[in-house]
Amino acid sequence: MRIVIAEDSVLLRxxxxxxLETSGFEVAAAVGDADALLAAVREHRPDAAxxxxxxxxxFTDEGVRAALVMRRESPEVAVxxxxxxxxxxxxxxxxxxxxxxxGYLLKxxxxxxxxxLDALRRVAAGGTALDxxxxxxLLLRRNRGPLDRLTPREREVLGLMAEGRSNAxxxxxxxxxxxxxxxxxxSIFAKLDLPHAEGDHRRVLAVLHFLGGDT
Amino acid sequence: MAPRHLxxxxxxxxxxxxxxHAFAHAPWSxxxxxxxxxxxxxxxxxxxxxxxxxxxxxxxxxxxxxxxxFLTGCTIVLALLVMVPLTSAQRERFWAMxxxxxxxxxxxxxxxxxxxxxxxxxxxxxxxxRYHLLIGPMLAFGGLLTCATWAAGVLLAGIGTYAWAxxxxxxxxxxxxxxxxxxxxxxxxxxxxxAPWVAAATRNLDARAALALxxxxxxxxxxxxxxxxxxxxASVVDAAxxxxxxxxxxxxxxxxxxxxxxxxxxxxxxxxxxxVPDEAMRVIVEAHEEAKEALTELRNxxxxxxxAVLEDxxxxxxxxxxxxxxxxxxxxxxxxxPRASSTVEAVAYFVVSETLTNIVKHARATAVDVxxxxxxxxxxxxVVDDGVxxxxxxxxxxxxxxxxxxxxxxxxFRIASPAGGPTTVTVELPCAL
Numbered sequence: 306m307r308i309v310i311a312e313d314s315v316l317l318r319x320x321x322x323x324x325l326e327t328s329g330f331e332v333a334a335a336v337g338d339a340d341a342l343l344a345a346v347r348e349h350r351p352d353a354a355x356x357x358x359x360x361x362x363x364f365t366d367e368g369v370r371a372a373l374v375m376r377r378e379s380p381e382v383a384v385x386x387x388x389x390x391x392x393x394x395x396x397x398x399x400x401x402x403x404x405x406x407x408g409y410l411l412k413x414x415x416x417x418x419x420x421x422l423d424a425l426r427r428v429a430a431g432g433t434a435l436d437x438x439x440x441x442x443l444l445l446r447r448n449r450g451p452l453d454r455l456t457p458r459e460r461e462v463l464g465l466m467a468e469g470r471s472n473a474x475x476x477x478x479x480x481x482x483x484x485x486x487x488x489x490x491x492s493i494f495a496k497l498d499l500p501h502a503e504g505d506h507r508r509v510l511a512v513l514h515f516l517g518g519d520t
Numbered sequence: 521m522a523p524r525h526l527x528x529x530x531x532x533x534x535x536x537x538x539x540x541h542a543f544a545h546a547p548w549s550x551x552x553x554x555x556x557x558x559x560x561x562x563x564x565x566x567x568x569x570x571x572x573x574x575x576x577x578x579x580x581x582x583x584x585x586x587x588x589x590f591l592t593g594c595t596i597v598l599a600l601l602v603m604v605p606l607t608s609a610q611r612e613r614f615w616a617m618x619x620x621x622x623x624x625x626x627x628x629x630x631x632x633x634x635x636x637x638x639x640x641x642x643x644x645x646x647x648x649x650r651y652h653l654l655i656g657p658m659l660a661f662g663g664l665l666t667c668a669t670w671a672a673g674v675l676l677a678g679i680g681t682y683a684w685a686x687x688x689x690x691x692x693x694x695x696x697x698x699x700x701x702x703x704x705x706x707x708x709x710x711x712x713x714x715a716p717w718v719a720a721a722t723r724n725l726d727a728r729a730a731l732a733l734x735x736x737x738x739x740x741x742x743x744x745x746x747x748x749x750x751x752x753x754a755s756v757v758d759a760a761x762x763x764x765x766x767x768x769x770x771x772x773x774x775x776x777x778x779x780x781x782x783x784x785x786x787x788x789x790x791x792x793x794x795x796v797p798d799e800a801m802r803v804i805v806e807a808h809e810e811a812k813e814a815l816t817e818l819r820n821x822x823x824x825x826x827x828a829v830l831e832d833x834x835x836x837x838x839x840x841x842x843x844x845x846x847x848x849x850x851x852x853x854x855x856x857x858p859r860a861s862s863t864v865e866a867v868a869y870f871v872v873s874e875t876l877t878n879i880v881k882h883a884r885a886t887a888v889d890v891x892x893x894x895x896x897x898x899x900x901x902x903v904v905d906d907g908v909x910x911x912x913x914x915x916x917x918x919x920x921x922x923x924x925x926x927x928x929x930x931x932x933f934r935i936a937s938p939a940g941g942p943t944t945v946t947v948e949l950p951c952a953l
Contacts, residue, residue, distance in 0.1 A: 314777040320784050327792065364769065365832040389776055389819060392829045393844060394837035412776075413815045416783030416808065418791045442844030 306429055309349055310335040311342035311368065312357040312387070317412075321355065324415065328422050337361070339371035346375055346382055353406075353429040358388035358395065369395045376402045383428045387412045393442035396435065404513045408434035408469070424469070433469035433509050440467040443516040454496045462489040466512050545716040547673075552716030556666055558617045559722040563663040565609055566656035572602050573653075599649065606652050607734055620727055623735040644736060651733035659729065662722030669715040676708025754863075757928050761826070761863050768825040776818055783811035820845075830869055834859050835892060842873045848885050848905075850876065854892045860899050860951040867929050867949060868892065868901055871922055875903045875945050878918055883907025883943060894951065901947040909941035 308330050312318045315337075322332050334345040338361045346354055354375065358368035372384045376399075383406035386399065396409050408428035414436065415421045424434035435443075444452065444464060455463065465475045472490070476483040490508065494501060499511045544551055573595050582588050607625070614620045625644045683694045683701050694701060736744065786808040793804070823841075830838035836854040843850035859865065872890055879885050885907030892901050913919040913935055923933040930950050937943040 314773065314781075316781045317777050317784075320781045324784060324788055327788065359772070359828060365828050389772055390823050390827065390829070390841070392827075392833075392837060392841050394829060394833050394840065411819075412780050413783065413812060413819070415780060416787040416812050416815070418784070418787040438844070442841060 306353070306426075307331045307333045307349065307351040308425075309333050309342065309345045309351040309354045311337070311339065311345075311354065311360065311371070313337045313360045314357075317357075321415070324418065328418075330425075339367040342371050343374060343378075346379060350379070351382060353383040353385060353425060355385050355387060355425070357412075358386055366395060369398055372399060372407075373402060376407075380406075382406075383431065384408065385410065385425055385428045385434065387415070391436045391439045391442070393439060396439045396443060400513050400516075404433055404510050405431045406433075409439055410434060410436045411438060427469055433513060435468045435513075437464065437468055440464045440516075443467065451497050455493060459489050459493050459496070462486060463493055463512060466490070466493075466509055467516055469509055545720055547712045547716055549716065552719065554617065555716060555719035555723045556670065558613075559659075559663040559666045559719045559726070561613060561617065561663075562656075562722075562726060563660045563667075565606065565613065566652075566660035566663070568606060569599075569602065569652040569656060573599055599653075603645070603648050603652060607648055610651075610730060610734060614727065614730055618723070618727065620731075622730050623741070625734065625736055644733075644740075647733040647737070651729060655729045655733065659722060659726045662718070662725065666715060666719045666722055669711050669718050673708050673711030673713075673715055676704050677712055679708065680705045753928070758863055761866050764866070765826045765831075768822055768828075771818065771822045771825075772828075776815070776822065779811060779815050779818065783808065783815060786811055824870075824873060826866060827869070830865060831862065835865055835868055838869050839872055839890065839892065842869075842876060843890065846876045846880055846888070848876075848880060848888055850888045850890055852890045856892060856894045856899065858894075860894065860949070864899060864929055864949050864951055867925055867931070868899055868947075870925055871901055871945075871947050872903060874918065874922055878911070879903075879905045879907060879943075882911065883909075883941070885941075897951045899949040899951050901945075901949070903945045904942055906942050908939075909937045909943050910939045911935060911937035911943050 306329075308325055310318060310321050310325075310332060312321060312335070318335050318337070322335055325332050333349040333351050336342050336345050342354065342356060345351075354372075356368045356372055358366055360367040360371075368386055368388070372386055375382055375384055380403060384399075385408035386395075387410055388395070389412050391409060391411050399407055399409055406428055408424055410421070410424060414424070428434050441464065444460070444467075452460070452463075461479065462475055465478055470478065472483050472486050476486045479486070493499075494508075494511070497515060499515060543549065546552065576591055576594060576598070580591070582591060611622045611624065614622050625648065680694070680701050683697065686694075735741070786804060789804050790801075790808050793801070796804070827838050827841065829841060835856050839854055840852055843852045860868070872892070876888065876890075879888055883905050885905035887906050889904045890902070892899070894900070911919065913923060919935065926933040926947055926949065932946075932948045934946045935943065936946075
């Protein structure tokens with residue numbers, strides 16, 4: 306799998322390259338700012354790009370802006386945003402376009418190598434990976450009405466779904482059976498009036514659409 | 521010499537006993553000579569105003585109306601022209617001889633002659649004219665009187681010697697006029713003793729007049745000072761804000777990246793190393809977990825300093841992030857249109873995030889309501905929780921620090937927290953600093 310990295314910290318860039326290459330990924334390019342990222346993506350057409358949110362010249366949200374441009378220009382390239390802080394507003398921006406092949410994680414998550422690589426693969430395969438912190442922020446911002454109808458357990462399941470996890474992943478995280486998870490999910494969809502969707506990924510999209518949507 | 525002001529003279533006078541007071545003004549004292557030199561040195565300067573104004577009239581005394589009007593006009597222009605150099609000369613005199621700093625009148629100092637017409641608009645100009653043309657000449661008479669007193673004193677006190685030196689046959693001999701000469705000598709001594717007081721009085725009046733008429737008006741001065749202080753404080757607050765941002769940036773670029781990198785390497789080691797002794801693996805695992813915890817702690821600390829999203833997307837975005845991190849359900853409503861200055865935004869952010877931290881620590885609340893709204897030029901914040909109440913601003917440093925930071929931008933901070941709750945924190949911040 307071919308990856309482009311955009312990260313302005315030289316140390317971390319080198320670390321990410323090492324991490325990815327030891328784990329069997331191919332790093333097509335590693336750059337330090339948003340413009341170079343867009344150029345590298347156009348040139349190399351990678352499967353996914355790992356993008357730091359805060360980059361030169363402004364050191365605010367250059368990565369988010371670049372990701373939005375990439376979504377428009379080359380929607381087939383998955384984007385995994387990394388940031389020292391996750392901000393619900395940036396997540397809302399990302400999810401407002403197209404939720405497939407998008408990830409937004411705290412930078413700290415790279416420390417958990419296996420989970421991080423799993424998230425990267427999921428995003429590259431067109432899935433989603435949202436940081437639990439983002440999800441809790443999204444759940445908070447969302448109009449409380451329909452969410453108040455969920456049981457605590459169902460809210461937990463909804464959160465894990467929003468992170469982009471599959472039924473199996475949710476079952477493993479909650480230490481319950483997959484069929485129990487499926488039952489919770491059906492109940493959530495009924496309570497939130499979401500259109501019934503088959504398959505892990507389409508369900509995630511429905512949830513994200515629900516959370517990211519206005520009001 | 522440090523600048524001294526008039527009130528310091530007053531307290532100086534009051535603090536010493538009458539005897540020492542008298543000695544302080546003895547004819548041989550340093551103060552007596554200083555005052556005398558000062559009073560006399562004022563004479564030419566204080567007569568200079570009228571002398572210069574009178575000069576054209578002595579050179580040419582017209583009799584017809586038109587030349588008289590013309591000359592009057594010239595005199596007025598001349599008066600305005602000489603006010604600036606005369607005033608600075610006087611200020612120099614006060615500073616050099618008394619160490620008394622007469623503050624410059626803003627707008628008059630540093631003027632060139634072609635600016636003169638604009639000087640008419642300087643509010644203190646008429647006071648300056650009054651000093652140079654009215655009070656000054658009177659004080660010059662004080663200087664002359666000082667001179668005269670000294671001279672008469674010396675002459676009369678020395679009259680005995682003069683009479684003694686005369687031959688006995690002369691009309692004015694010591695033997696024939698002993699009583700008269702004795703009285704005159706006594707008068708001379710009295711005049712010598714009085715001369716320093718005349719000089720001191722002249723000096724004192726001159727200093728008062730100069731401070732009142734040459735310097736800025738007291739009310740104006742205070743007004744200026746308030747403006748000056750407000751400006752300085754604003755820049756201090758801005759600088760502190762800037763400093764917080766710099767620290768945040770430094771930590772973000774430095775320590776955080778290093779820690780992430782370290783945690784990643786430890787994570788990689790944990791995943792990939794095989795055949796490591798259990799003991800060594802346990803150390804790696806511990807180090808990995810600790811690195812992750814350090815990252816979380818550092819992240820929370822740094823975000824409290826100044827979140828980048830605040831600059832970028834404003835209060836709503838930054839506060840929704842804060843609210844989401846709090847374990848208590850928070851209802852957040854932010855209506856700030858247009859955005860306030862970055863300093864005010866930073867204070868508002870700090871107030872809400874600190875208040876939420878306090879609530880989590882102490883209030884045992886189950887719900888919090890945060891309302892941020894801008895009405896005109898006022899940014900109002902209101903945080904209400906349903907906790908146990910009893911928060912006392914005097915009790916901890918947290919609330920005090922909040923109130924202080926609010927006051928630093930001229931805001932108001934109120935807290936109502938009856939025992940049993942609810943607690944309401946209300947803050948108003950002026951948006952225009």
